[in-house]
Amino acid sequence: MKEFIRLLKIAENFKWIMAFTALIGFLTIGSSIGLLMVSAWLIAKAALHTPLAFLQVSVVGVRFFGISRGVLRYSERLLSHNTTFKLLAKFRVWFYEAIEPLAPAGLAKFRSGDLLARIVADVENLEHIYIRIIYPPIVAVGIILLMYFIFGFFSPIISIIIVITLLLAGIFVPIFTKRIGRNLGKQLVETRTKLNILTIDLTQGLTELIVFNEREKFEKEYKRTSRKLNYLQFKMFFIDGLNESLITLVMNISLLFTMIYAIPEVTIGNLTGINLAVLIVGTMSAFEAVLPIPTMIHNLETSISSGKRIFEIIDEKSTIDETESKKENISDFSIKFNDVNFGYEQNKIVLKNANFEIKRNEKVVIVGQSGSGKSTIINLLFRFWDVNSGKILFGNENVKSINLDYLRSKVAIVSQNSHFFNGTILQNLQLAKDNLTEVEIQSVLEKVKIIDKINSLPEKINTWVGENGIKLSGGEKQRLAIARMLLKDAEILVFDEPTANLDSLNEKSIFEMIFEVSANKTLIFITHRLLNLEKFDKILVMKDGEIIGNGIPSEIIKTNSHLIKLLESQNQHIW
Amino acid sequence: MNFDKKLLFLLKKAKIPFILTISLGIMVSLATISSTKLLAIIVNSVFLEKKILQQVLNLILLFAIVASAKSILMWLKTYFSFKISENIKNHLREILSSALFDKGPSNLSNEKSGEISNILTEGINKLEAYFSSYLPQVLFSTIIPILIIAFVFPIDWISGLVLFVTAPLIPLFMILIGKRAENLSKRQWKTLNFLSSHFFDVMQGLTTLKLFGRSKFQTKKISEISEEFRQTTIGVLKVAFLSALALELLSTISIAMVAVEIGIRLIFDKVEFVDGFFVLLIAPEFYLPLRQLGSSFHAGIDGVTASKSIFAVLDENTKNINGNVVCNWDEDFTIEMRNLSFSYDGKTNVIDNLNIKINSGSKIAIVGESGAGKSTFFNLLLKFIYPNSGEILFNNQKISDLTKQSWYSGITYLSQKPYLFYRTIEENLKISNENATEQEIRQAIEFANLTEFVNSLPNGINTIIGEKGINLSSGQIQRIAIARAFLKKSRLILLDEPTANLDAEIEDELQSKINKLSENKTVITIAHRLNTVISADFIFVFEKGKIVETGTHQFLLQQKGKYFEYFSNYRGEL
Secondary structure, eight states, X not given: OHHHHHHHHHTGGGHHHHHHHHHHHHHHHHHHHHHHHHHHHHHHHHHTTOOHHHHHHHHHHHXXXXXXXXXXXXXXXXXXXXXXXXXXXXXXXXXXXXXXXXXXXXXXXXXSHHHHHHHHXXXXXXXXXXXXXXXXXXXXXXXXXXXXXXHHHHXXXXXXXXXXXXXXXXXXXXXXXXXXXXXXXXXXXXXXXXHHHHHXXXXXXXXXXXXXXXXXXXXXXXXXXXXXXXXXXXXXXXHHHHHHHHHHHHXXXXXXXXXXXXXXXXXXXXXXXXXXXXXXXXXXXXXXXXXXXXXXHHHHHHHHHXXXXXXHHHTSOOSSOOTTXXXXXXXXXXXXXXXXXXXXXXXXXXXXXXXXXXXXXXXXXXXXXXXXXXXXXXXXXXXXXXXXXXXXXXXXXXXXXXXXXXXXXXXXXXXXXOOOOSEEHHHHHTTTOSXXXXXXXXXXXXXXXXXXXXXXXXXXXXXXXXXXXXXXXXXXXHHHHHHHHHHHTOSEEEEESTTTTSOHHHHHHHHHHHHHHTTTSEEEEEESSOOOGGGSSEEEEEETTEEEEEEOHHHHHHHOHHHHHHHHHHHHBOO | OOOOHHHHHHGGGGHHHHHHHHHHHHXXXXXXXXXXXXXXXXXXXXXXXXXXXXXXXXXXXHHHHHHHHHHHHHHHHHHHHHHHHHHHHXXXXXXXXXXXXXXXXXXXXXXXXXXXXXXXXXXXXXXHHIIIIIHHHHHHHHHHHHHHHHHHHHXXXXXXXXXXXXXXXXXXXXXXXXXXXXXXXXHHHHHHHXXXXXXXXXXXXXXXXXXXXXXXXXXXXXXXXXXXXXXXXXXXXXXXXXXXXXHHHHXXXXXXXXXXXXXXXXXXXXXXXXXXXXXXXXXXXHHHHHHHHHHTHHHHHHHHHHHHXXXXXXXXXXXXXXXXXXXXXXXXXXXXXXXXXXXXXXXXXXXXXXXXXXXXXXXXXXXXXXXXXXXXXXXXXXXXXXXSEEEEEETTEEGGGBOHHHHHHTEEEEOSSOOOOSSBHXXXXXXXXXXXXXXXXXXXXXXXXXXXXXXXXXXXXXXXXXXXXXXXXXXXXXXXXXXXXXXXXXXXXXXXXXXXXXXXXXXXXXXXXXXXXXXXXXXXXXXXXXXXHHHOSEEEEEETTEEEEEXXXXXXXXXXXXXHHHHHHHHSOO
């Protein structure tokens, strides 16, 4: 529940517009009640042969309510949807501002695209917090009060009857049905998870299932789980459906009690027959206000679990402390790692006693098998995490004292999979630098040898890439990524397995290009494929988080046993 | 109206619940009409006939009974309406999973399997609303108003006429406005799509933004884009809500009209109060089903949309050829391919007139560039796909005549990405041999050099692995696959570069295990290692679906043909 309160606080600015919309909603239902009650009054009066002249006001009233109901409802819907979209913007911005400082460390959990999609869905579903959760009870309470006052004019007892029955319908009925279905939620989640896993088994393990003759056994299990899930879902909907029939029952009970009390009152003259007709009709139309309450409780629960998931992520502390990071003018960008030890988690050190130096303009290659610690060095270089012990220096400055944005403007990286945003090629390039000139763009696209391809496109650099845009090939993507990186004009260029997913022709061409463009910059190249090692000034050989080789290629290739083994194995491959 | 023949066809699977739902819905309506009539009579008795409570008590009692019956009937109707979708969902999942098996893995790209996964989990749920609310609602919105008019007409034909005339206007307006809204949203669809996916795009690329120092500015952009989204969407909604407006207005204005005309006629005694009051009370019920149809409209659209992807999977022609001859692997065998051709798209042959003979015990290596037909060759052997012409024969028997069960029992297939099920290690191994004893399982684990690892786990071989189980490295995953192969002990082994992409040391070790497994077996390998081709009895060189050269490694090098070309290009020297 406290998650819900936290979420509400974010929507605080909207309280007046929300109150206004609730007012309109209240008036909408009020109009239907008005329509029916005035109509009943009109008809009953007419039955007593009251002259038409006396009934004119009620005729106008009926027509008025007939129109106002529709118009009010339309406005209420527009207003509430408008508010919803404003809330959406608010929640998105709030979440983004909370998570931005935590990235990328805080996002490490989202290695799977699914989890990211889910948290985004969680954030975006919060937009419904108003329309589905706050609004219905406010309107319901308003209507209950309204009925209390209106019926109060006729008889205090009857106004109590209507209030009690409305409360019964709005509070006890949903609570009652919730209790019936209380274990269902947990079972549903379990069974749904099981089905999801089996579905993955089916779609991704199909080969194994077929070749190991598991088909029959699997289909049986799948059928069983599917039927169980469908049954549980049926139960859940069915129990939900109880709400409507129970609320109708309570309404009829209300009518019953009203009649039993009111009829003797009419007989002795405290109430008129007209009053009776009006009270009956009023009772029937008031219950519209409590019908949405049961669903609202569901939505409340969903919001709370979304909230829990969201807060779990943004409440985490940042992995780095920026308070002392101020320096913005470093002249020397040589790199030193002094006795660096680091682990992403407690008790699991992935980089041990790293000691090395990279001079300005040096071309360094870091080799080692997956998991040996190569990418970790880069994560520390970019200061996405802080070391457990030891120091990382740029020139004579500890990386901790350098302003983060400044640091990251001086180091650039292209990794295996470059991300391009939905937008034009130009927009993606502009990520690197504002106010790009035509000359700068053409020059860099030429350097990466993609200028011809881009000029061949109908929209040239205004071609849309990303989800609904053209699909660039792996090689083209990497070239663009390198172009983007060059526009940034960093001091240190890092390449983390940039050609891992490419064919050998592209691999060769891009590798050569990398060397061309990093002529007067520091180059750090990470790979597990051992080609062209002699081109580099220095090799760092890594194994299990330690640097076990550090020297010039021509020597190390002969003396480092691990490297020799790796080279031999690579030679086994014929293609 | 959102009707789809194929979807309606599915109703056959839920005939009884559907009929019951409709019948109960009608009964609920009759109960409503009855209780309303009773209310009118009671009020009339007290108001105009001046009766006292005792005189109407029996009517009140009747009202209580009918009202309770109505609630029970409503409850039962809910029960059966959800049974409809339960039955259909059961049926759909079963035929979909069956279809997947029949299609086989070679017809499933990664994209497609993700899509199907989605259909099986989320897509099917979208049909829930279609069958349980939308379809019944469509019927109710015709039947119930007719029912009500049938009761109103005999007692007050004027009011009956008002209802009769106003009712069809509602769907008419809904459709007209609905079409306008649909066109509007179609035009905006691309924009809306971009605007709504922007946030997710930013989240996905957050690290990239940070690397370029742009992440802090994105806040403003998110605000702006969300604002644009709001404006665009409200523009569309304004029109869409008009149909709801029309609906509401028509019904409330009609009720107002009915009230006024009844009032006027009552003054001049042209109609009885009891009848007029009844009509007033029943009028909202008349319009209710039509209004409910309006709100379940989108369920109709969602259902049809979801069903399109479902039927796309089901409609594809899939052969499922299962023979009835049991394959005998116990003795020496020959596998022959005669004039074998296969094409995926019907135009280019990926396998082109292949003629091969393989004797049991031989070690075959297949080489060639990607796309030359190597994997397709395996897919044909594994009966994942069927040849367009020609045959594969096992001891002169067409393999399509053999039972799948017996055929697969003799084949082990090791690929680059073995799949581990979300079950225990033991269960994952037992799929190769249901009757494996605990000792045999331990032997298999030992063979794959997994004993130390398994012993280090708190639950040993009962540890759950797979999708949400403990994380295994790719080397460990291959070891499990090798352990499976050890347990299966089949006579034919197909290898599709299983040790590619593994770290060097592990690759050597696992390759030697595979060699051990291959002793005395027939092995066909898609080769990438030098040692494999050197030790092969035969190398088949594939090019564009044809085998262009065969022979041993030394022989082929001497030929200075295609093989020699590939070899020297990559290696640079000999």
